Amino acid sequence: MADQAAHQGAMQRNILLVIGFFFALLGFFNALPDLGPIRSPFGIIGAETLHPLVLAIGLVIATISISRFSSNPRDVAVTGFNFTLLVAGLYALYDYNVAMIELNEGLFFFDARHAWISVIGCIIILYFCWRLWGLPLAIVGAVTLLYFFFGENAPGILGHAGSDFIEDTPPELWYNTGDGVLGKILGILIGTIFPFIIMGAVLEGTGGGHSMIKLSFHAMRRFRGGPAHAAIMASSLFGTISGSAVSNVVGTGVITIPMIKKRGFSPAFAGGVEATASTGGQIMPPIMGAAALVMADFIELDYLLIITAAIIPAMAYYASLFTTVVFEARSLNVGETAESEMDPITGQDWINLILVVVPITTVVFCLIAGFSAAGSAMIALSILLVISFLNPEMRKRPLTVAEAFARGGTTFGRLLMAISTVGIIVAVLGATGLPLEFAKVISQSAGDNLLVALIFAALAALALGMGMPTLPAYLTIIIILGPALTSLGLTDLAAHFFVFYFGVASAITPPVAMAAFAAASISGGGAIGTAVAATRIGIVIFAIPFMFAFNPEMLLVAEGGAEFAMGPFLYMIVRLMLLIYMLASAASRFDKARMPAWEALARAAVGLALISPVIAISGAAIVASAALIFLHYTVLNRKEATA
Structure with a gap:
């Protein structure tokens, strides 16, 4: 029985890898036009075809991921239900493609069939989001969808003007290239984020991450909190590319957490250090877990300006983690790490470090040279695929590189379910105007007091971000809270950074601290105990957004014609x-x-x-x-x- 289950599991993984590989190839070729003279052999696929095609593949990946292929009657029933929803979802995406082509060619009128297809499509997205990403984001999406249809009966500012089921539902929710489920957010994800997710998966699978952890341990061996300092260093570098605090915890924590505990730190503290360090990878330039790319598109600022603005806040956050570990090591009287406790550094570890440094450096230099973010990622990924064979393990088993490439495709397919749920939220909020009403309430409650408004926004961002991956959390929060912050004088950049930081911080904030919970599963420190420890260790992440909100020189980027002044900057640094x-x-x-x-x-x-x-x-x-x-x-x- 166990052998049969193992065989079925292996078959399921292999099917996902094959689909993920070709999906990643689609993402790769779709980004090639961004390289300038190079053109994709498929040409540039229009959004009315590309968006439903990508989401369709995402639905297939999601369906296979959550299904169990066994003879157990319950598994058969659930799997049959999943595939029934898949077929319905594929039809809804096909109908989107047909309708959008007809819309582009001339007059087109929606009817009741299109309205029901829109509703069913949204429900299917919410179901797969729930199964893959848990209840919090799915519940927010479901409540938002219900609000679209019944919000006119809601009290106070929550009430909206109402919507006609046939006339408003299709163009607002589904058949829309702007704020709909298959609209601009999905477009940003496909055109900009996809290449970076593939690159992160290849980087993770080709050995560079493990060598980076070993080198970090050796670099920090003279510090009393050596393994904890090493975890901070390694997770900051790896987390900026991985795009997920939880996956970063799992990827590096299995090595770092046992070593931190071995030095005398408590399990909760060991897990808290890894959770805070991995979470901080999302704010570490130059990649910032790909959120910087979305931010650049949203506020129409150059990507280099975004990562420049991120430098001082990120350095401050990681400096605070190092400082906290110093104090904790002093309190426990932890000594230096003995050489005998560490794995020896080999020449191959230094070679493997190239696999980390070269792609990141390539991205930065390509951006400076004027390439788009997607084009820069494609160049870096192409180089990484070649140099990955510097690792002899990759030469012995070349399929490892292909598997890592394929995992990028499957990761993106699963992420699509979360982002599509955000698409539902964006569509409803845009149609009802709730963010503007929310902004008015915050403005009226705070008056002209920016501090009060920021506190309201921070608490709301922490609440909305709980249980969500970083990228959809940031998108959801900025759409709701952004207008309120900019109305009180904050620049677009500062407002986006503010909600982004608190969206990131929600991963370590109880009661739903996903990164801390993942670390607790490794450390054995208890979920809530680890979350509390992570909040204490990462306490500065809650202060930094207020610092740059009131002291914009911290972001190094002068907006609105303002000039950068060295005096205020140095005073701010002190x-x-x-x-x-x-x-x-x-x-x-x-x-x-x-x-x-x-x-x-x-x-x-x-x-x-x-x-x-x-x-x-x-x-x-x-x-x-x-x-x-x-x-x-x-x-x-x-x-x-x-x-």
Whole structure:
């Protein structure tokens, strides 16, 4: 029985890999026109054909992924149900293609059949989203869909003007190249994100990640919290490409978490370190888990400007993680890592590092040279496919490279279910105008107080982002909250970065902290305990968005004709370093020694005051920070002298 199940599982994986391989090829060839003189052998496929084709393949991948091919009656029933929905979904996508071609050629009128196809198509998307990504995002999508049809009866600002089932449902939800399920968000994903997901999968599968972890351990061996520091370094580099905090935790955590625990850190802390480091990969340039690409398209800024703006916040976040680990290591009296505890570095590890450095460097240089993001990814991916054979394991088993390439296709197919659910949300919000009403409420509640508006927005972003992958979380949040923030004077860039950071932070925030839960499954530290530890370790990620909202020079990009000023920038850097020190030590309740509760609270309050752009407030906070540090060390020295 077990052998039969293993055989069926292997067959299922192989089918997915074959489909994923050809799907990745489609994504590869579709991006080739972005390289300039090179043209795809298929030509440029129009959106009315490409979008339903890609989503159809995504539905096939989703169906096979969640089905169990066994003789068990329950499995047979569920699998039959899944494939019935697949057939219905494929028909809905086919009808989209036919209708959109007719729309482009002349007059076209929707009828009740198109309305029902739209509803059924949306329900099928929500079902597969639920099965692949869990309930939170699917519930948000389902509630939003119900709101489209029945929201006119909702109280207060939630009520909308209503919609006609036949006239409004098809063009708003399904048959739409703008805000519909198969509209511009899907287009951005296909044209820009797909190549990076393929590249991340190939990078993960060709050995560079494991060698990078080993080298990180050796680089950090002189630090008292060596393995924890190494996890932070490795996860930041790997996470920027992987595109998923959870997959980053799983990919690197199986190596890093046991070593962190071995050094004397608690299981919850070990899992928390890996969760926060992996989550931070989403804010680490130059790839930023592909969200930077979507952001560039949304606010129509050059991609290089986006990753430039991300540099200081990302460095500050990872500096805070390193600082927290230092305090924790001091509190546990953890020593340096002995050489005997580490795997020896080989020459092949240094060669494998090329597999990580070269693709990232290629992307950056291609962007500087003027290539599009997709074109840059294709060049980097092409180079990576060739140099992957520098790893002898790839030469022994070349199929490993093809399998990694195929996993990029299957990963993208599953992601499509989440993004299509976001497409439903976008379509409904655009049709009902709810984001603008929400923006008015925040503006009225906050008045002219940007701080109050940002706090409301932060809490809403954390709530909306729980349980969602980073990219759909960011998209959902910015669509709802973006207008409220920009109406109070925030630039588009600062507003997008603000909600993006809190969307990322939701992966470590209880009660639904997906990255922390994944780390807990490896560390054995308990899900909630690990989430609490991750929140404490990554506490600075909740302060950084407020810092650049009130101090836009932190983003290094001058918008709206403003000029970059070195003086305010340097003053901000001093405050930022103190903020990291104050908050990290307060969260650890340890500096050179254990600190009482009043001192931890004082440091937290002073750290938050450093955010203020008002010199009188931030200047006083600097003085207070210095005084608290001086007091701590003075008292400690006296105790040591009298001991």
